[in-house]
Amino acid sequence: GAVVSQHPSRVICKSGTSVKIECRSLDFQATTMFWYRQFPKQSLMLMATSNEGSKATYEQGVEKDKFLINHASLTLSTLTVTSAHPEDSSFYICSASLTGVNQPQHFGDGTRLSIL
Amino acid sequence: RKEVEQDPGPFNVPEGATVAFNCTYSNSASQSFFWYRQDCRKEPKLLMSVYSSGNEDGRFTAQLNRASQYISLLIRDSKLSDSATYLCVVNFSGTYKYIFGTGTRLKVLA
Numbered sequence: 001g002a003v004v005s006q007h008p009s010r011v012i013c014k015s016g017t018s019v020k021i022e023c024r025s026l027d028f029q030a031t032t033m034f035w036y037r038q039f040p041k042q043s044l045m046l047m048a049t050s051n052e053g054s055k056a057t058y059e060q061g062v063e064k065d066k067f068l069i070n071h072a073s074l075t076l077s078t079l080t081v082t083s084a085h086p087e088d089s090s091f092y093i094c095s096a097s098l099t100g101v102n103q104p105q106h107f108g109d110g111t112r113l114s115i116l
Numbered sequence: 117r118k119e120v121e122q123d124p125g126p127f128n129v130p131e132g133a134t135v136a137f138n139c140t141y142s143n144s145a146s147q148s149f150f151w152y153r154q155d156c157r158k159e160p161k162l163l164m165s166v167y168s169s170g171n172e173d174g175r176f177t178a179q180l181n182r183a184s185q186y187i188s189l190l191i192r193d194s195k196l197s198d199s200a201t202y203l204c205v206v207n208f209s210g211t212y213k214y215i216f217g218t219g220t221r222l223k224v225l226a
Contacts, residue, residue: 006159032212043203043218044160093159097212102148105205105214107159 003027004096006108013084014116020080021111023094029074030096034105035067038091050077084115119143120206122217130225133194137220139204140186148207149180149187153200154219160203163189194224 003026011019023033031052036044048069049057056069068080081088091112095105121140129135141149149166164171166178166187177190191198204217 034212034214036216044216046213046215049212091157095214102165102207104148104150104162104165106162110159112157 002096002098002106004094004106004108006094006111008111009109010112010114012114012116015085016083017115018080018082019084019113020078021092021094021113023077023079023096023108025075025096028096028098030077031074031099033071033077033094033096035069035077035079036093036095038093038110044093047079050079052077081113084113086115089113089115119215120204120217122202122204122220124218124220126221126223128223128225129194131194131196133224134190134192135194135222136188136190137202137204137222138186138188139206139217139220140184141204141206141215142185143206143208144182144185146185146206146208149178150205150207151176151178151187151189152203152205154203155200163202191222194222196224196226198222199224 005024007022033050035047038044047062050069050071052071058064071077093110094108097103097105119142151163152160153163154160166180170179175192179188201219201221203219206215
């Protein structure tokens, strides 16, 4: 159980393009999902917490107008990188956990975004 | 001080060796602890949760020391396939926020 699917796995596009990434919990409902970004040889950095039916909570330094998050259902959260630029190139990963304390995070496969 | 700290390594060990990593955390209210494994250019995968009494899963043993605020991971009889980055993850009490360490890189050599 607790399978998280992320799509697409790889995106290469031109500067100025907006890119949407989907994160789905396949066999459980997730009221909360997380979006991370990881640059080469660095740790995962939490960008935002996605809450079903309400606004996402963004970490300090993350522009909410740049990284739009929508969590419209209990199994789907989307991250849209608007007007992407080369510095947005990174590995974006979502995660979710089962409800309850001490539950580990389960990660999607990640999306490798390259902006030319 | 970082919230979660790990020695980045790399730890280069021969096949069959025993290797241990530590991870320190700064928030004494931390509630849940996990070890994840991340292979190059892949997503992290849960290796094991860390319980207060310590726990073992095959060749892997995890320990928690609340007094000194660290967790450890011991790998016995290292395999080539154990080569990866091991991430320490801490969850703060009363929140859904998970803090990741920078990871410890392990290379098991033939």
